[in-house]
Amino acid sequence: MKQWGGDLNYRPEKKASQKKKGSRFAESQKTEVKKGERDYRVGKTIAGATDNARKRNLEHIAVRKKQQRKNAIIILLVLASIAGLSILIGRYINEKIAEHEAQIIASNPTEPTVAIVDENAGNNISKRVKVFVARLEADATEKNMKVDHVTLPFQKAREVLVFFQGRKEYYKMSIERGSTVQVEDAERMMRYLDGKALAPEYVDVRIEGKAYYK
DSSP: OOOTTOOOTTOOOOHHHHHHHHHHHHHHHHHHHHHHHHHHHHHHHHHHHHHHHHHHHHHHHHHHHHHHHHHHHHHHHHHHHHHHHHHHHHEEEEEEHHHHHHHHHHHHSSSOOOOEEEEEETOOOHHHHHHHHHHHHHHHTTTTEEEEEEEEEETOTTTTEEEETTTTTEEEEOOOOOOHHHHHHHHHHHHHHHHHHHSEEEOOOOOOOOOOOO
């Protein structure tokens, strides 16, 4: 019988359980290697994941650019609509302003269209007289009356003699009193004279509430 320390070539035999454990470890390593190879083949490596992420980013960028273009078109359409509406509103306002100015000019004319005969020397007709005669014309037109001409009597600075078309008599008026009320008084006197079949030389309407003829 050989002693334990006497035989230098003696090696204890490995147990069967150790052999089996080692073989399973080796098989598991082979399985992991094969699994890694399979993952590489289907593109699940780090490089494959990066490519997929880049692809998704490009798709997101493309969608975002498309949405930005759509938003830009919408903004341009809205701005164009606002600009067109502003132009229409501006034209409407300008037309209304022009109409208002025309009404002001018509209701407050400053230059007469009829002849003004000055019996005073120098024929120097003041601006005030011209404005009064111009407004007198406008007021008479509203009453379907038409002024033929106006005379400035000699040495009568505030008095005018108004001749109407179709009438033989003339009407004394004052530039100190409104032309509108004097035209109304003249119209009433015309109706009165026609109703009475009267043909006076003149009618004086310079004083409010009093009108007389001669």
